[in-house]
Amino acid sequence: MIKLFQSSKIYEIIRKIYLFLLIPFRDTFVYKLFMTDLGKDLWQNSLVYKLILAIRALLSKISGFLTESVTVTCVRKVFSKTTLSEVISTSKILGWFGVSGEGYSFNFFIFLLLLFLAGILPTMAVVGLVLLTLAFSFFDSDFKQNLSKTKPIFTDALIGLYLVSLVWGLFLSKDPGKLQIFLVYFVFVGLYYGVRYYISSERRLILSVSYFTLSGIFVCGYGFLQYLTGSYETTTWTDTQLFSDISGRIYSTFQNPNVFGEYLLFLIPISIAMFLISKNKFHKVVYGGCVLASLACLILTYSRGCWLGLIAGMGLFLLLLYKKTLIPLFFLAPFSIFVIPQNIINRFLSIGNLKDGSTAFRVYVWRGTVDMLKKLWPTGAGLGNYSFEVSYAPFAYMDIMAPHSHSLYFHLLSETGLFGFLVFVLLAYFILRQLFLVYKHPKSREMQILAIALVSGFVSFLIQGFFDNTFYNYRMYMLFFALLSLAASLYAVGGKEKA
Numbered sequence: 001m002i003k004l005f006q007s008s009k010i011y012e013i014i015r016k017i018y019l020f021l022l023i024p025f026r027d028t029f030v031y032k033l034f035m036t037d038l039g040k041d042l043w044q045n046s047l048v049y050k051l052i053l054a055i056r057a058l059l060s061k062i063s064g065f066l067t068e069s070v071t072v073t074c075v076r077k078v079f080s081k082t083t084l085s086e087v088i089s090t091s092k093i094l095g096w097f098g099v100s101g102e103g104y105s106f107n108f109f110i111f112l113l114l115l116f117l118a119g120i121l122p123t124m125a126v127v128g129l130v131l132l133t134l135a136f137s138f139f140d141s142d143f144k145q146n147l148s149k150t151k152p153i154f155t156d157a158l159i160g161l162y163l164v165s166l167v168w169g170l171f172l173s174k175d176p177g178k179l180q181i182f183l184v185y186f187v188f189v190g191l192y193y194g195v196r197y198y199i200s201s202e203r204r205l206i207l208s209v210s211y212f213t214l215s216g217i218f219v220c221g222y223g224f225l226q227y228l229t230g231s232y233e234t235t236t237w238t239d240t241q242l243f244s245d246i247s248g249r250i251y252s253t254f255q256n257p258n259v260f261g262e263y264l265l266f267l268i269p270i271s272i273a274m275f276l277i278s279k280n281k282f283h284k285v286v287y288g289g290c291v292l293a294s295l296a297c298l299i300l301t302y303s304r305g306c307w308l309g310l311i312a313g314m315g316l317f318l319l320l321l322y323k324k325t326l327i328p329l330f331f332l333a334p335f336s337i338f339v340i341p342q343n344i345i346n347r348f349l350s351i352g353n354l355k356d357g358s359t360a361f362r363v364y365v366w367r368g369t370v371d372m373l374k375k376l377w378p379t380g381a382g383l384g385n386y387s388f389e390v391s392y393a394p395f396a397y398m399d400i401m402a403p404h405s406h407s408l409y410f411h412l413l414s415e416t417g418l419f420g421f422l423v424f425v426l427l428a429y430f431i432l433r434q435l436f437l438v439y440k441h442p443k444s445r446e447m448q449i450l451a452i453a454l455v456s457g458f459v460s461f462l463i464q465g466f467f468d469n470t471f472y473n474y475r476m477y478m479l480f481f482a483l484l485s486l487a488a489s490l491y492a493v494g495g496k497e498k499a
Contacts, residue, residue: 107136175384
């Protein structure tokens with residue numbers, strides 16, 4: 001049907017209108033903001049570039065000193081035993097996905113394990129894996145080599161500034177567990193540097209992304225098990241009077257359907273990318289199955305913010321990579337109401353309906369948070385839920401209390417003030433800009449597809465951030481910065497030399 005539509009005169013007229021509108025758009029400020037290259041000389045002569053080089057030189061010396069120490073030498077020998085290397089490189093599971101015999105080191109295996117288990121293990125186990133990843137990356141001789149070879153990018157400095165904002169949030173915090181909260185945040189954000197300077201090839205990048213995708217099969221499988229057995233929560237996150245036709249919402253391993261939905265916002269476009277990139281039929285079946293499973297699970301979360309995020313993210317994915325499918329899909333979309341279940345349509349149409357208890361609750365919390373931020377926006381209130389609750393209580397609208405602001409952007413302002421908020425906005429802008437530049441100047445079609453898949457995931461996640469605090473769950477916080485690290489690595493290894 002799509003091919004028939006594409007051959008029609010109606011499609012040709014629409015295509016000409018689309019091209020007519022696109023050409024002037026390329027001269028707009030928005031297009032240039034994301035798609036034009038910074039001057040190479042301007043960047044390399046900047047103070048930020050020189051500061052990054054100085055920090056890297058210091059890290060290189062520390063890494064060199066540690067890698068030559070007796071303790072680290074002994075540890076490396078333990079983990080480089082022939083038997084362990086053979087177990088990893090000859091694993092049948094790795095062999096199924098064409099990565100056996102690659103000679104990867106133990107620390108890279110730990111990072112793959114982290115990506116695979118992050119959606120399954122409890123938070124502190126994930127913290128342990130991140131610490132192992134950082135330790136073995138920092139002590140590895142490859143890290144020192146890559147540190148000197150890899151060119152600095154602006155996000156390297158922004159991550160450092162974001163870490164500074166966390167120190168500021170710790171200083172202001174009134175939460176009794178503020179030190180633990182800070183250390184978890186600091187370790188998860190610091191993962192960026194270990195990944196950024198270790199993922200130094202397209203092969204390692206694709207392998208890392210594939211492990212995240214394969215993990216999604218098990219996470220989605222557990223979500224389906226909840227749905228089939230009825231072991232999900234039925235009333236906590238749904239207005240049962242307004243949505244009596246929704247029996248419950250699945251949340252898999254994340255204890256909350258919205259958090260599970262946020263995880264799926266990254267999993268869906270990345271799974272699609274891996275399906276398109278893979279040339280092996282068995283791999284395509286696996287990745288295709290992950291796409292279908294994750295889409296079904298996202299529907300069953302009944303998370304409206306995530307639905308909106310996915311529509312925007314996948315619309316961008318199609319616009320940039322498969323323009324010809326977008327127009328017929330746009331015309332076929334209205335007919336989908338005849339096949340979509342009524343309870344899903346009702347849920348979607350309820351967006352903005354203040355009769356829904358969930359929506360009304362969020363609006364009341366936002367009003368109270370805005371009143372609080374009128375006083376605290378320059379500095380924030382510090383890290384932790386308790387710091388927010390104490391500062392929010394005098395401003396609570398209709399005396400409705402909440403552990404957090406139900407908005408990522410209010411959350412950033414509440415915890416780290418204007419400085420942390422602006423650093424995050426710049427970080428989001430530059431990581432998207434770098435991915436768009438890979439799309440514009442790719443080394444290969446595979447890197448181009450993967451770049452736009454990550455753009456889709458980040459855009460979807462940031463849109464959901466308007467409706468919920470997407471950093472509330474620690475594991476989701478870690479996955480965001482792990483994927484941001486892979487995006488920075490993709491910019492370094494997946495794009496041609498930028499002018």
